[in-house]
Amino acid sequence: MEVLTDIAAVRAFVGPRRRAGERVGFVPTMGFLHDGHLSLMRAARSEAGAGVVIASIFVNPTQFGPNEDFTRYPRDEAGDLAKCRDAGCDAVFLPPVSVMYPEGHRTTIHVDALTGPLCGASRPGHFDGVCTVVAKLFGIVGCDVALFGEKDYQQLAVLRQMTRDLDLPVEVVGHPIVREPDGLAMSSRNVYLSADERAQALTLSRGLAAARAAWATGERHARVLEAAALAVVRTAPLADVDYIEVRDARDLGPVDTAARDVVLALAVRFGRTRLIDNTVLRV
């Protein structure tokens, strides 16, 4: 597995393979890899048909707000590279900030509307940072297909829209949430949780399950579904709810009564750790 730190090296690695007709699969990450990331790397080959798989590890400063966890975001370069190797990556792009944002960098990509609600409301500018870095990474890697986890449901919707709007020749593929055996959605940020917070964070997946159970009995009122999830999350004394919202699964527009697929998405803080999770409720 090649470890590449500059743009020319990535292009020199990918170019000949593309010209030889290989399909290039790409998994962008911020590192501190868990099974969710590794399942994307494996799926790039086994499901998305990539002959070459490249991952990137870059903690992108532009998607963190001034009071967020950029400086303390967990990092483990050696462990991550070993995991990428085991997951079958052919190369890892590990750029320093100066390569991604050299002196004089002036461009930001903003996707309208989809970035307004949910995480966009509490993390202003976050998706601009995500879109900008992902568009740059697509341009650097020259991938045919890129895989993202569905835990960041809004991120996936925003990136699909960006890719369409900018006519980027990349197929964006979502992959199901990977959970711990007890239901907690895997996240690099889970490492921040104390034992107490970790135990109480199980109310997130249980809250989603309660809403799914209501949906299965025919409940279609968004406020009732939200209340079903909230009632469970509220049993955790440490839970500080940012949002629990039912939104249209395609355009994230507001919903009163679900007539088509919706997503129930939530963001909840436990201490200084903000966790997100979601479930798609299909008609």
Ligand code: PAF
């Ligand atoms: O989902 C993430 O880890 C990041 O937002 C991404 C897509 C790698 C961009 O920095």
